[in-house]
Amino acid sequence: MIIVLKPGTDKKTVQELLDHIAETGLKPLHMPGEERVVLGAIGDERILGRLHLENHPSVEEVKPVLAPYKLVSREVRPEDTVVSVGGVPIGNGFFTVIAGPCAVESLEQFRDTAKAVVDAGASALRGGAFKPRTSPYSFQGLGLEGLEILSRVSRELGVPTVTEVVEVADIEAVAEHADAFQVGSRNMQNFRLLMELGQSRKPVLLKRGMAATVEDLLMAAEYILSQGNSDVILCERGIRTFETSTRNTLDLNAVPFIKQRSHLPVLVDPSHGTGLRELVAPMSQAAAAAGADGLLIEVHRNPAEALSDGRQSLFPDQFSALMDGIRPLVAALGRKLNTTVAA
Amino acid sequence: MIIVLKPGTDKKTVQELLDHIAETGLKPLHMPGEERVVLGAIGDERILGRLHLENHPSVEEVKPVLAPYKLVSREVRPEDTVVSVGGVPIGNGFFTVIAGPCAVESLEQFRDTAKAVVDAGASALRGGAFKPRTSPYSFQGLGLEGLEILSRVSRELGVPTVTEVVEVADIEAVAEHADAFQVGSRNMQNFRLLMELGQSRKPVLLKRGMAATVEDLLMAAEYILSQGNSDVILCERGIRTFETSTRNTLDLNAVPFIKQRSHLPVLVDPSHGTGLRELVAPMSQAAAAAGADGLLIEVHRNPAEALSDGRQSLFPDQFSALMDGIRPLVAALGRKLNTTVAA
């Protein structure tokens, strides 16, 4: 940790700060420059964080040297983590496509869509029962009834499911009906929810927040791992920028950046990441080529009737064409496409 | 609502879409242009939203004409709402300063800080018992013990308090100990929490999310009002941009923009909005001049020892100087500075 002092800080204050660092058992360093005095403190950055040196009136800026995350990092665990979602392995060379409607709207709608995506090659299903919506006047999901539809179709087709959980009180019900929890963008820093999920034994698919840096995302995952659950799958789904031609800006840079620093698998959601149906296929290919471990894609048996996110949902035949394009690409990239457990 | 069709849409599809609009009781409009056909649908935009015309494969874009919020808008309620926080009126010409530490750390720390800010002219107290922190290794707040300290000092000084609630399960405890709920930036779109707070009878101070547009903020408030609680205070606290010299970019444009469209009071939090102690006073003045109904300011009896956000917390004498600068400004702006209820 590097501590830049304000111009004109006197020697006594400098010495007090050095003593303060030494008291914690860290090694202090004194670097008097031409214009500023800079201090260093060597040791565990988490202890350093507790010093709160940035609060001191003579301190201009504190620059951490090391990343603040630990358990999610490759320095702690060099080899890739493989997370099993109902038997489907995610990470370490496996390429996984999870597909389904934005929301579970009815048994027929979900079953038809699920059959179509499984036929086309998806190896897990997605579908929301609890829908966080910008407007209170929009469809908010079927709730428990949606969960029941989800698990029924999952059993019928023999394919695992992922569904969103938005509230601590719902964790138990979701765990009962689905194979993995999804934490949505708006809840990426709902730390109470993350901590409770850290005590669950089901995997967590953690979506990046709209204004979250890569470091914020890794710190959110750290919350879950710090509670004992290391089955975390990260998901890049686009960030908010000034660009308005697409719903979000899909930050594919984040994929290799995270894969180089963390052992956790990384999926990409090109549906939310673009918001436009016609960009989903090319950006799915781009995600695979960037090194993603799989995709999360919205498909609806008839997007024109979708109660949410229809503009970005694929028609079943478009999803089928997407899978046809992904297969040779995944092969050329030397990875193995997961097929359904049932198959 | 304006519906732009894709080039080459045939007449049959156009007619089907017009019929579809008419079936809902809305008035359809046909605008054949040189390059594109454009349709209109006149009537209640909420019904229009349910049409999901944006999902249709022949539709390029749907442009809403009206704002999606209703209950929060001046069109529904032209006069300013005044929200009472434990007897302190917020809105409609009153200028209110709420101050205190980021987190309640101990009885002594909170009491000392509270006394200092009340002496200097704050009319309500802030202090977090539940702290959402980016890192799981940071101080997470005292929880229930913090709430008890908060209410004890509040009674001692006769000054109302605002504190953050992060989870539905905590609403009751917070309501018992504080005069107003604060919903933090990270929870601005925790819709379950918003809906539960909408059924409470205590006021809600709703902070803008880091990636939330003004419209998103107003829609979040709409969730609360739609459940029956109209005592909502909005709070601009900075958004995330590419600028790194400050912690956030304080978007003061939002203050007059919202005040012109909504009847709800708007506070500004220059502590989070800048992240730098030395910018808090000038930006407090700027907030007042932009038309804010008050300020939310972090003060600590000794920021060098603060367990969170010390870099942006004022020393008590800095807060006192800030109040000295605010008084003539508020007077010049023709508004009335709230003083403590106790005084």
Add this chain to the structure above:
Amino acid sequence: MIIVLKPGTDKKTVQELLDHIAETGLKPLHMPGEERVVLGAIGDERILGRLHLENHPSVEEVKPVLAPYKLVSREVRPEDTVVSVGGVPIGNGFFTVIAGPCAVESLEQFRDTAKAVVDAGASALRGGAFKPRTSPYSFQGLGLEGLEILSRVSRELGVPTVTEVVEVADIEAVAEHADAFQVGSRNMQNFRLLMELGQSRKPVLLKRGMAATVEDLLMAAEYILSQGNSDVILCERGIRTFETSTRNTLDLNAVPFIKQRSHLPVLVDPSHGTGLRELVAPMSQAAAAAGADGLLIEVHRNPAEALSDGRQSLFPDQFSALMDGIRPLVAALGRKLNTTVAA
């Protein structure tokens, strides 16, 4: 064009606005809604733009229906444009890799780097003689001497070159020594420069500005085409966002979005788009998979000695490995990798 009026606009004003629209030869439309009156104006959006209806005090908002660009759009020219850079075809199924150092630093440095990238499979060279640098104290390029080195090495190796032009006065010299002009991000809206380049007969590689939307980029290209030069190659090179882990956020969404709307070829610059050497190879693959027509990559014979952008420059053997990864991918995508003209 849709014109939303302010609430309470009287009938006389509405009629005046309708008359004003009709006077220009456009077709006016009247759409009285429940809360607002909305007007339409049908016809050429460029005439509509000259009405400046957004300025009228009774007008709340003007929403254009059509994109403001014309000559660059597929509606004007459906088939892909192929731009020849010194004989190397760019666009329409050809995949082109342009590589070289950020700046031409010396004859030896440029020649060594150029040989290395050509050996590895690049089909054109890049290298800056005029360098726009954030700091006046940084290396500003060799100027004319750099151009001479560029053209000398180009002739020696029989490979065409692209180099940046920053000023109208330099156009002639650059045209004499290079096969294509590069317009850098900082000059994307230097409209005087664009107009002059529109009168040149050499191709223009136009890089997206850091804060430019896709529409801004297409409008900048429109400036060049409107002056008669239709040999424009667009280049996505990352935009500025809140994410700080990478130098820029590479917006690959823009690639298929533009390709669907414009006939111009689109390259991607993963060097500036990431700022990190270790992300260049995966993001090059991602760019190809997203549909880009090629890459612009910074390589230096020894990045540790580079006078600019060394952190993102590849070592020659890294570039060679990148090309080995690109070849099977381009084949799997059904496109043809350009090889050097000389070969």
Add this chain to the structure above:
Amino acid sequence: MIIVLKPGTDKKTVQELLDHIAETGLKPLHMPGEERVVLGAIGDERILGRLHLENHPSVEEVKPVLAPYKLVSREVRPEDTVVSVGGVPIGNGFFTVIAGPCAVESLEQFRDTAKAVVDAGASALRGGAFKPRTSPYSFQGLGLEGLEILSRVSRELGVPTVTEVVEVADIEAVAEHADAFQVGSRNMQNFRLLMELGQSRKPVLLKRGMAATVEDLLMAAEYILSQGNSDVILCERGIRTFETSTRNTLDLNAVPFIKQRSHLPVLVDPSHGTGLRELVAPMSQAAAAAGADGLLIEVHRNPAEALSDGRQSLFPDQFSALMDGIRPLVAALGRKLNTTVAA
């Protein structure tokens, strides 16, 4: 300068890097931590910059300790710079309002508008003769004819003028007709233009770029000062963010942040900073309260007829009302409002 090495860097490389630092005459520092080795280099950061240590394959990150700007900083010149624009002092307690139309459209239009703003209390005039426009089909300004109108009205009213220069070749003509150059947002990093203006003897009003950080802005000013012209006025005019309700996000944080670090005067342009006429007055007040040295405001004798930026231009009576609101505020803030030289 702090140099963080990659994990596993061997001792020999560390020693080579330390020797490399020492060779330049700087003082090297060795800080071996638990997970990483960190090096320091103490001395003039500009020499350090030339080392390009960030390029070295064993270097993970280089963190500069000092700001990269020098001549613009308060460390070089502690007292406020006062820039005279045709006799009107800008900076150091004087509050200056510069107003006029976006573009000079005709002698009558400019004269009428100029008279109105001078009558209302503006002390200098603005008006563009060269207009950078996003679309090639928009009005591009009157060019030389516009400059002549500008200087004629300036002489008639005895009030100085500021006008934009977009190209090196126009500097002489602009210097002849106006009292200060304006560099627009799109040209903030047109370094060739900045360097030429650095050799002029007329003041330069430098507007912040849409994607420019405060540091970028100060570095752009450093270009001008480094060439000998220290009469630079900075101008905050809004940055590009995800917020779409306003044209830009006016970053008033930048005003006190810059004033604390630089001796140069800072103006604010609330017209471009909001893009909405009805936000100009409150944000003008906010700018003054944040510590700005003045305002740059667009006014048009009849905005409904403006050829550019009419939506954000004030009517003359609105500008007059704005000035009436500014006077008591500037007085309450203890500053002196400039009045016209002529008066």
